[in-house]
Amino acid sequence: MKQILTHLFVALGVVFLVLIISGIIFIIADPYNIKPLIFGSPATGNFSNSEANSTNESSSASGEFSLSDAQKQALISFGIDPSVVPSSINAEQENCFVGVLGGARVGEIKNGAVPNAMEFLKAKDCI
Numbered sequence: 572m573k574q575i576l577t578h579l580f581v582a583l584g585v586v587f588l589v590l591i592i593s594g595i596i597f598i599i600a601d602p603y604n605i606k607p608l609i610f611g612s613p614a615t616g617n618f619s620n621s622e623a624n625s626t627n628e629s630s631s632a633s634g635e636f637s638l639s640d641a642q643k644q645a646l647i648s649f650g651i652d653p654s655v656v657p658s659s660i661n662a663e664q665e666n667c668f669v670g671v672l673g674g675a676r677v678g679e680i681k682n683g684a685v686p687n688a689m690e691f692l693k694a695k696d697c698i
Contacts, residue, residue, distance in 0.1 A: 604695075607650025608688060639683040649691055657698065667697035 598606070638646070643653040660668075668677045671693045672686075680686055686694070 603692060604650065607648070639685075641685045642680075642683070645685045645691075649688065660698075664697050668694055671697060 637658070638653055638656065646653045646656065665677070672680070672690055676684075676690070680690075
């Protein structure tokens with residue numbers, strides 16, 4: 572009986588050690604860019620609002636868009652500098668967004684709605 576318990580606890584210890592090591596590697600590698608959501612945003616500073624003054628309706632027809640202040644704040648909270656977000660998208664990228672998020676939600680985001688973290692993670696490959 573003592574030998575069975577010894578083997579059981581050694582096996583559990585090995586499994587626990589493997590889980591800890593793989594968790595540390597996952598946090599260091601950060602394949603899903605989750606660190607900013609857990610540990611806070613590394614992005615600091617004020618970003619210019621000059622591009623937010625143009626209207627979304629006139630610019631969306633040409634493929635160009637501007638981010639609303641709320642969208643910029645959401646990007647900052649995700650750990651992304653809004654200045655690195657492209658100011659225009661092509662038809663292929665928009666089709667990707669529609670395929671991932673749905674046409675209605677893409678329209679809402681174009682009109683200024685703020686995407687949540689899950690939507691951002693789903694759609695980041697489209698950019």
